[in-house]
Amino acid sequence: MGRPHVMVIPYPAQGHILPLMSFSRYLAKQGIQITFVNIEFNHNRIINSISKSSHGDYVPNRIKLVSIHDGLEDSPEERNIPGKLSESVLRFMPTKVEELIKNMISETSGGTIISCVVADQSLGWAIEIAAKFGIRRAAFCPAAAASMVLGFSIQKLVDDGLIDCDGTPRVNKTIQLSPGMPDMETDKFVWVCLKNKDSQRNIFQLMLQNNKSIESTDWLLCNSVYELETAAFGIGGPNILPIGPIVLAHHSLEEESTSLGSFLPQDRDCLDWLDRHIPGSVIYVAFGSFGFMGKAQLEELTIGLELTKRPVLWVTSTGEQPPIKVGSDRIRVVRWAPQREVLSYLAIGCFVSHCGWNSTLEGAENGIPFLCIPYFADQFINKAYICDVWKIGLGFDLDERGEFTRLEVKKKIDEVMRVDGECKKRAIKVKEIVIKSASKDGTSYENLDKFVNWIKSLVN
Structure with a gap:
């Protein structure tokens, strides 16, 4: 019986990489092989951070860090231009990820078997690529369930006349998607408050595409706590499983102090x-x-x-x-x-x-x-x-x-x-x-345990 192998693909930003790295480290502890995919720019920053760390940072044996090019220059100046990164995520990264998977499958005798692709929930195209190769797939949301539910509600917001088809608010209004959920201001929606039309258009298009791609996932995991977001999980339905905070249940402070992915x-x-x-x-x-x-x-x-x-x-x-x-x-x-x-x-x-x-x-x-x-x-x-x-x-x-x-x-x-x-x-x-939720018998703990058992069953 072989060892399960999971490819993890985060959105290329610090706040997305850290929780997905914590998730990867937990899976590695369970005997699962991980290939963690970063764009070259972020990959190099992480490697440099490890080498400069006075605390002796490390990469666990079962985690392989790999990189792909994202179509941007390495200069911070270009990367700080509003809309550049979101454009890269939408137009350049999919081709590179597909090439990586194709090469991994064909490079050795019999190829590398990828049991599952775990992609950041904001990278719906990665789910589609995994499906194209017949690979099982899971989406990981590093944000609150309420943020994800807002994305799922886009069509209703358009139908209700609150936003245009490009995501631009038609009215300034405070809404509540459901009783118990936080108030949301239309002029501060996730894609709107970037204050840049290129960024808004790219992020909004990503979110629309993601809503379709997510439908084909085997799992939709959320780095949140059910008891803190009961109303949001109620709207999202039983398919969204809370497993957070991912760092709490699975790493001691001593282990997490290495902060791999920073x-x-x-x-x-x-x-x-x-x-x-x-x-x-x-x-x-x-x-x-x-x-x-x-x-x-x-x-x-x-x-x-x-x-x-x-x-x-x-x-x-x-x-x-x-x-x-x-x-x-x-x-x-x-x-x-x-x-x-x-x-x-x-x-x-x-x-x-x-x-x-x-x-x-x-x-x-x-x-x-x-x-x-x-x-x-x-x-x-x-x-x-x-x-x-x-x-x-x-x-x-x-x-x-x-x-x-x-x-x-x-x-x-x-x-x-x-x-x-x-x-x-x-x-x-x-x-x-x-x-309590992240401890044994807690909601997050049990959901994560179910996912790990499923991953392991793929090689039985």
Whole structure:
């Protein structure tokens, strides 16, 4: 009996690669061979991050990292042009992935048997390619079920006159897809808030194509928790299986600290710095793998943090130094941090976040209250979960210019960091829900177990 072999294909962005790598590492632990496919640019960043890591990062024996070209130049300047990456995903990557699969099947005597292709849910074309070769397939959604359900609701949104056929909102309106789901603003839909017509068109076309492709999957997995998104899973139906948070059930903090799949090496010295602070005292600030805040807002945030007179650990992936005043030794700035470990430290009192789904889950699993500064895509949906549905965080009250002030920053941080505050109490309850679901006999745990057993059955 041979060993099952799974090809994993993430969307080429940091927030998609990390959860799919965690998923791959879990499958590898179960004796499943993994081929993890990245575009060359991201593949090289990951390899460089491993080699520069002071923590001795590694690639597990059963995971093979491979790369394909994406049709773009390697210069960050071109890759930062709005719409370029989404155009590559739609027009260049499918041909390269198909060539890779064809070569793997034919390169050895008898060929490499691929038991299953696990593709990012936003790469519907990868599902179609797998079907073309007669390979079993699963889609993996690295975002909230609510985001996926929004995509599935596109035709209804068009029929209801809320958006045009290209995804452009026809009205500015707040909607709720179902009772219990977060409110969604039409001008902040996943594909709309990119504020760029090329990006909007490409992302919208991807989502339309995905809705058709997903129908042919054997499995539709979601890195979420049923008990936190009951209404969304209710709309999506029984075919969407929650298996999240994928990192929680399957890696100890020590194993996850290697953070295979990260574009940047981790600064682990910040953990020693955290050890020197009392419980609940530190503000953790991190906005994902790229910066997005204008200079004026960044200054207001920085001064607001200084006004709290609390210690701050600030992750700035772009490498730009926040405008900290001379003498502000309470603020520790790092390029990249082992975030899941950071959030597990008792010293952390709140998480100032862009509300990416990975960050949302990592804060939730550690009982950390949030201060939310969403920017684009699904972050507004996640913020609505945090503030309005789960009630474990706060957003900012914006002025007439749509901006927040330094005094607003101080006020909200003081409120969210109250030890006996409602946000903290609710955050502890949500933590218990998340841990239970990912533990043995929990919903996520059992769903993942079913999937692994199915994979193994393909070679019996």
